[in-house]
Amino acid sequence: MDEKSIYFDHAATTPVAPEVKEEMDPYFDKYFGNPSSLYSLAMDSSRAVTRAREKVADFLGADNEREIIFTSGGTESDNLAVKGTAMALKDKGKHIITSEIEHHAVLHTCQYLEDNLDFEVTYLPVDDEGFVDPQDLKKAIRPDTVLITIMMANNEIGTIQPIAKLGQIAHSNDIIFHTDAVQSVAKVPVDVDDLNVDLLSLSAHKFNGPKGIGALYVRQGTKLLPQMQGGAQEKKRRAGTENVPGIVGLRAALELNEKKERQEDIQRIIYLRDKIINKIEDNIDASILNGPRGDKRLPGNVNFCFRYIEGESMLLNLDMKGIAASSGSACTSGSLEPSHVLLALGRSHEVAHGSLRVSLNHSNTEKEVDYFLEELPKIVDKLRDMSPLYEG
Amino acid sequence: MYSDKVMEHFNNPRNVGEIENPDAVGEVGNPVCGDIMKLFLKIEDNIITDIKFKTFGCGAAVATSSMVTELAQGKDLESALEITNETVAEALDGLPSQKMHCSNLAAEALQEAIEDYRSAGDDTEESENQKGQETKKTVEAK
Numbered sequence A: 001m002d003e004k005s006i007y008f009d010h011a012a013t014t015p016v017a018p019e020v021k022e023e024m025d026p027y028f029d030k031y032f033g034n035p036s037s038l039y040s041l042a043m044d045s046s047r048a049v050t051r052a053r054e055k056v057a058d059f060l061g062a063d064n065e066r067e068i069i070f071t072s073g074g075t076e077s078d079n080l081a082v083k084g085t086a087m088a089l090k091d092k093g094k095h096i097i098t099s100e101i102e103h104h105a106v107l108h109t110c111q112y113l114e115d116n117l118d119f120e121v122t123y124l125p126v127d128d129e130g131f132v133d134p135q136d137l138k139k140a141i142r143p144d145t146v147l148i149t150i151m152m153a154n155n156e157i158g159t160i161q162p163i164a165k166l167g168q169i170a171h172s173n174d175i176i177f178h179t180d181a182v183q184s185v186a187k188v189p190v191d192v193d194d195l196n197v198d199l200l201s202l203s204a205h206k207f208n209g210p211k212g213i214g215a216l217y218v219r220q221g222t223k224l225l226p227q228m229q230g231g232a233q234e235k236k237r238r239a240g241t242e243n244v245p246g247i248v249g250l251r252a253a254l255e256l257n258e259k260k261e262r263q264e265d266i267q268r269i270i271y272l273r274d275k276i277i278n279k280i281e282d283n284i285d286a287s288i289l290n291g292p293r294g295d296k297r298l299p300g301n302v303n304f305c306f307r308y309i310e311g312e313s314m315l316l317n318l319d320m321k322g323i324a325a326s327s328g329s330a331c332t333s334g335s336l337e338p339s340h341v342l343l344a345l346g347r348s349h350e351v352a353h354g355s356l357r358v359s360l361n362h363s364n365t366e367k368e369v370d371y372f373l374e375e376l377p378k379i380v381d382k383l384r385d386m387s388p389l390y391e392g
Numbered sequence B: 001m002y003s004d005k006v007m008e009h010f011n012n013p014r015n016v017g018e019i020e021n022p023d024a025v026g027e028v029g030n031p032v033c034g035d036i037m038k039l040f041l042k043i044e045d046n047i048i049t050d051i052k053f054k055t056f057g058c059g060a061a062v063a064t065s066s067m068v069t070e071l072a073q074g075k076d077l078e079s080a081l082e083i084t085n086e087t088v089a090e091a092l093d094g095l096p097s098q099k100m101h102c103s104n105l106a107a108e109a110l111q112e113a114i115e116d117y118r119s120a121g122d123d124t125e126e127s128e129n130q131k132g133q134e135t136k137k138t139v140e141a142k
């Protein structure tokens, strides 16, 4: 085994699978036509886009491929969903409900609407495992609530929300419901009807597709104000020449993830996840699991806080052992605050600074996991020996 | 992100640990911002004869702690007080800009230790002859 390159950061991004790359390849040069053009070269491109749109619709259980808008990724899908519906419905009401643990693509978009367009936003708290309480949602609903947006699975702690239930509450109050499913697609079943959602965001680079391509599902009849003005692409809902190779890559990545072997392999990922969680709890004291256990947790997500030490130091030490992981410490977030998700769970600042996230995917092996489990306690010990907060 | 020198100090930090019965202790930072540095000094005849640190923090926090102990070791207090956060950063071939403020506190810890050693100077000298663990004065900064 090549111990020098173990990639445990699949929640951040994944490599493009070789078969996906191969399918994309001809669309860079051979079939380079603009899908909006009329000649036959353009037909190849536009057919590829249509095929992809049908695939995304089918994958999500959507009724119609018109309900799919291609975007530049999860961030744009979230922006379009939240701003697009809020602005379209602003005369009906200016209240939005979301959660405290959303990705910044939703959180900062809500804050933007508060700061610039006089919307009011309720940020629902979560319990100590990261769950939104459906009762809290019910209580937060007001006559002027026009949008509820709650992520399906959290990118840091892997908590999978009771989306179907939350969506049902939204619908019984005639409120539009959006979910950010960027971390969920290809990991857990995602069906827009089962989930009771009107809008759903996804991003290809989280499941072995290319970066810079995503989609927004928009249920037929949902009012949406376009956020990009220009040409008539995407039924006038998202202007700009289509990213054809990206769209082909998104389609190919979904097809790859639908394969039976791949579906079955998720059980192995869950086994590896639980092995890491159990071994860390057995072998490293003062370690605190963030997020739930079992099937309410994303298959590949592990997130711990190790008391008395700081996350970036852990990452640098792991990197020296050839292991790539991530942390919610301030130093890795680029701000002075540790992860808002960990703080929302009730972790103190000090504890939140000591977080480590490992995110697994199909390429990871048990050997890699074992090597990590061997190295991690040594790193934690070394840093604790150096810490003024740790009393041996 | 970090210079080779920062990584070298991070990997092999110098002078990690505590000093028993230190003559001065300086502590800066707080757990909220994610960096705490604690410096322990032994001072004889105005000279820093031993210096050790304990740090909770990121790579920059550990490396600057390590570097400041190297720079201060053997210096008289006046020269040690001339060490600034910038001196430490320069000695490490620079720090990423976002780290300059949040994680470059080691020189401040040193200054705190020396200033508090001086302001408590009288007591410290009294106990200087007794060498007993209890009578030795520890100066701790806020």
Ligand SMILES: Cc1ncc(COP(=O)(O)O)c(C=O)c1O
Pocket: A011, A012, A072, A073, A074, A075, A076, A078, A103, A105, A151, A153, A154, A155, A180, A182, A183, A203, A204, A205, A212, A214
């Ligand atoms: C939950 C969630 N939403 C949105 C995004 C943003 O997606 P993208 O990187 O495609 O813009 C990410 C990934 O960073 C994510 O994890």
